Amino acid sequence: MLNRLYILMVILVCITTNAQDCPNPVYPANDATNIPLDSTIDWETVDGVPSYNITLGTTPGGNDILTSQFASGSSYTPPLGLPANTTIYVTITLFFFNQPNVTCPSYSFTTEPLTSIPNCTQITNPPDMATDVNPNTNISWNYIYGAEGYRLSLGTTPGGTELLNDYDTGNVLTYNPPFDLPAETTVYATIVPYNLIGSAVGCTYQQFDTKAPSQIPDCTTILYPQNGETNVPLSPLLEWYAVPDATGYIVTIGTTPSGTDILDESIFYTNSTPVVNFEPNKTFFITIIPFNDAGQAEGCIQTSFTTILGCGPYLDFDTGEYVIINPEIDFQSSFSSCQNEGPLVINSTDIAEGFRWYQIDQFDDETLISSTNEVTITENGRYRYEAYNTINQNGNTIECPSSQIFEVVSSEVATIDNIIAQPTVSSLQLTVVASGIGNYEYAIDNIDGPYSDSTIFNNVEPGTHTIYVRDKNGCGIAQKVFTQDLTVEGFPKFFTPNGDTVNDYWQFIQPLESEEVIFKSIRIFDRYGKFLKEISQYSQGWDGNIAGRRLPSGDYWFQAIDDSNRQIKGHFTLKR
Incomplete structure (x- = not known):
């Protein structure tokens, strides 16, 4: 048995690891400061990682504060708290049963300083x-x-x-x-x-x-299942040697070395216990600690066993490889049905022996709608995709499925209703107004992006620009051209005061990359030289009206005098 376990350890060390994403810190954040001394360290979970180790040190990768400990889930609370006014480096190691562990780069935070003496304890x-x-x-x-x-x-x-x-x-x-x-x-x-x-x-x-003196008990040895045993039944009778002078036994069982998800320090007063319905194809870790009035046995060793084979993963001792019968699937969690394009047809490219597609109603009941690798969906809602392989064991055919719940939503190409231009000191701010049932993102002057969720574009040079609105669900890209031309001096060549919020006002716009100009007055004339309106450089501008009367389309003239008494004259067009 010992030789077999040694071979197993060598196999596990030699299995090549797949590339794994390391978790991002949740709390404390990287480079955070003034962290309380009793903080719990949390990080994001990573798919496919069964457990985590954590070390804490005063240098990257160091463990002078906390040596490597298994974490329960994706968090750890140091039992002794954290040292004050210290930059602490956290190193997370991804623990695997079937490949080498992955040690992630360290990140750090700094704890708060001490400000007072501690209180008494209990x-x-x-x-x-x-x-x-x-x-x-x-x-x-x-x-x-x-x-x-x-x-x-x-x-x-x-x-x-x-x-x-x-x-x-x-x-x-x-x-x-x-x-x-x-x-x-x-x-x-x-x-x-x-x-x-x-x-x-x-x-x-x-x-x-x-009381009168007595001794703590010794550790026990498990009789069944023995350490490293495989093909253990799903409802075994766990049994261990009885220890003289032991009052009872503290039993912990988990699916990871630090786990307690099956039994969490349960107390038994006999040296055996039945367990009902272990999961198949899993490795379980068991620790048994005898105790009496003097205390608990010290240094008791954890053992492990694996339940009967099934879909996997399980270790094939003949080949040293882990076997998984379930198919690997690569399937997204949402799909979009574009309006006016007919039913949504989804094809699976996963490799499997069989497929099933289910529609899920509001009561979570499922209805089978397809048994091939393709499904046609005609309405929005929740669905479940399933791919499966089969295996024959002990004369029985077992299905080993992998599945993904996904949602189908409606979407459509956007309609660009308006582009609102707001002059700033030296440029324009454009705000895009779009409608539709889709989920949209926005870009300017390049259909390939970059796209952003923001509908506002700042620091836009006057001129002609194309706005693009893309449906995130792939139903198309809408576009609209916006034009705002300026003279060399920064005055618009035209404006269109028609109430659509695009070019509704005529006003000076400071050209980019030029010295700031301050005007004492900006005066507007008709083409016969009749004075019409004087506006301030810092006002909204002229709206094409005089005393509430709309002036007609045509050419108009302006005269602007800056703070050095320089005169600028020109003309522009009012379009209705």
């Missing part, structure tokens, strides 16, 4: 006023925010130090005295947290009564 073992405590018990206490260490005193009088005098345990949460406590005696324990600023003040003692 001793958790033995509890206050406990009786019949074993003399060789450990002393444990809760983490307290901002503590960098703890001092422990033990005595046989209230607040006394006859047994242990203000002993600095360091930054730990449990202490195993190197001596047995006196039997059948009341023991007084005082724990005082401290940090660089000082020690907690006013911490009171807790007391407990010891």
Whole structure:
């Protein structure tokens, strides 16, 4: 068995890893500062990664703060908190059963500084006023925010130090005295947290009564399933050797080495337990810790086993390869049905023995609508795609499916209703007004983009531009030409005050890459030289009306005088 396990370990190390994406930090963010000392470190989950390891250090990849630990899910709370005013580097390692682990690049954050002494903490073992405590018990206490260490005193009088005098345990949460406590005696324990600023003040003692001495039990050995055993039934009877002097056993079972998703420190008072309905084709990790009144066995080894084969993944010991019967699928989670283009036809390009397509109603009931690699969909809603392979095991044919739920929505090419131009100091701001049932993105002057979700374009030079509105679901691209020409001096050559918000006002626009010009006056005349209107450089501009009367289309003249008394004259066209 040991030789087989050694071969398995060598195989696992030699299997080539596939490229994996590393998770992004969620909290604290990379380069974040002033992070609380009791923070939980969270990161994004990565598809296909069964578990994660985490190390913390003061250098990239370092582990001087926390050596490698398995994380429960995609987060980890350091049990001793974080050191204050420290730049901490987080290194996440992706843990795999069937390929080498992947260590991701480190990222960092900085914790907040200490501002005060810590508060007192509470001793958790033995509890206050406990009786019949074993003399060789450990002393444990809760983490307290901002503590960098703890001092422990033990005595046989209230607040006394006859047994242990203000002993600095360091930054730990449990202490195993190197001596047995006196039997059948009341023991007084005082724990005082401290940090660089000082020690907690006013911490009171807790007391407990010891009993006659006894010893903690030894670890046990599992009888069934044995370590590394495969093809274990889905409802086995787990059994281990009974340990003399053990009161009971703490059993933890998970689908990862740090997992507790099957049993989480469940207590059994016999040396066996039935388990109902393990999942097939999975590896399970089991830890059994005997205990009695003196405490728990120490250093007990975790073992693992794999349930009966099925669709996989499972390890083929003859080839050293992991086998997965389910087909690999590459299928998106949403599709768009473009208006006026007929029914939506979807084809699967996945390699599989069979296919099924289901429509899902509002009650989550499914109706089979196709049994080929192609489906025709005529209405929006939720659907499920399934591809499957089969395998014969023990005379039975087993289907091994992979599936993806997807949604079908309607979409259409956009209609560009308007382009609103707003002059700025030296350019234009264009706002696109589009309608339609699609999900749109916008670009200017290039049909290939770049596209943006924003409908506003800033710093647009006067002139002719083409606006593109693209449906994100692939139903087409709408386009519209916008024109705003200027004279050399920055005055529009025309305007169209028709109420469509495009070129509705005539006003000076500072040309790009030219010195700023300030006008004392801008005066407008008709073609016969009759004065019509004077506007300010900083007003909205002229709307083509005089005293509420709309002037006709035609050519008009302007005269502008800047702050150096330079005169600029020209003409422009009013178009209706």
